[in-house]
Amino acid sequence: MPKELPSGGKFTDSGAAMGVEIIGTGHFVPGKPIKNDDLSRVMDTSDEWIRTRTGIRERRFCDSTETSASLGIDASQKALAAAGITADEIDVIICATVTPDHMCPQNACAIHAALGCRPIPAFDLVAACTGFIYSLSVAEHFIRGGSAKNVLVVGADVLSRTIDMTDRNTCILFGDGAGAAVLSARQAPAVGIRSIKIFADGGPGHLITVPGMVTQQPANSCATQHDYIRLNGREVFRFAVRRMIELTQEAILECRELGVELDLLIPHQVNQRIIDAALETTGFPASKVMVNLDKYGNTSAASVPIALDEAIREGRAKTGDTILLVAFGGGLTWGSCIITL
Ligand code: UT7
16 A cells, blocks of 8 residues: 655555666766866856855866757667667657757657667656656656556756856856666566655746757857746755755655665755755765766756766666665756665
C-alpha cells in the first residue's frame, strides 16, 4: 500500500515486480570554460562575490555552431555506448529542455534523426531544472506499462542564449550542457528506480521566467528585453532550500522503509549555499554529496544527469549503490528519485 508523505506525495516501492534500471549514462559540455573573471570584465561583479555567494568558479557556453539538440546528441551517443545498446534498441526518446532549438522539429526528434533510430515516440518535456526527473518518471511509466523496454532520457539546455548580460543577479548562475541516461526493464526487484516523486506549484511561477524564445540563433540575440530569463534569486533560494530539505528527509524515511542506505545525494547544481543549508537541517553528510556546480554553474535540465554521469564515471556511484536525485526550479517544479544502480 502506498504511504502518505508529509508533502502529500506517495511512497511506493515500485521495484517490487520489475526493475527499471539505468544501464548507461553520458554527458557533454561545450569546450571553453568561462571563468568568473571573464564575467567581471564585462559587468559589475567579481570572482569573489560569485564564488562566496554560489560556489561557481566557471561555466561552459556554447559556440555559435552548438545548440541544445547538438549537445543532447553527443550526450546520447555516450549514454548508448555506455549502455552497450544500439539506436535500434531504443523504444522512446524524451528530451527535457527549456531551450529547444525550435518549437518544431523538437530536440528529441533531432536526437532521433542523428542516432538513426527506427520510428518510435520522441518528444520534448518542459519542466525547467526538474525536467530530467520528470522525464525519468515518464520513462518509468512507459517501461512499467509494457510499451517500452529501453528509454533514452536526455536533459539539454543552453541557458547562455537566454541570459541578459546586464542582469548580474541572474547571468552569473547559468551554463550550457547535456546529460543522458538509458533506462531499461529488468526482471530484478530491488534494482533501479525505487521511488520517484514530482511536483509543481504554478502560483509562484513568476519567480523564474523565460517568456518565450527558441535558441537556434546567435548568443544574446533575444528579440526584446522581455524574452530574457528573469529570476527572483532570494525567493527562489528560499523555495529551493525548503524543497531540498523536504525531499531529502522523505527519501531518508523511504530508504529506511526499503532497508537501504543512501550512498550518494546528487542535487540540482545551482548554489553551494542551498546544498549546505539543506545538509545542515537534514544532517545528511557532505561527504556523500556530488557537487560539480563549481565547473558548470546551473545547466537547468542537464544539471542532474551531468552530475550523475560524472559520479558514475569517477567511481563515486557504483553498481549496488543507492543514490538520491533531487531537483527544483522553474514552474515552480521539484522532484526526487531514489535509484539503486
Ligand atoms: O535553477 C533554478 C533555481 N535557481 C536558484 O535556485 C537560484 C537561487 N538563488 C540564488 O542562488 C541566490 O539568490 C543568488 C546567487 C541568485 C543571489 O545571491 P543572494 O545572496 O541571494 O544575493 P542577493 O540577491 O540577496 O543580493 C545581495 C547583494 C545585492 O546588493 P545590495 O542590494 O545588498 O547592495 C545585489 O545587488 O549582492 C548584489 N549582487 C551582486 N554583486 C556582485 C547580486 N548579484 C551580484 C553579482 N555580483 N553577480
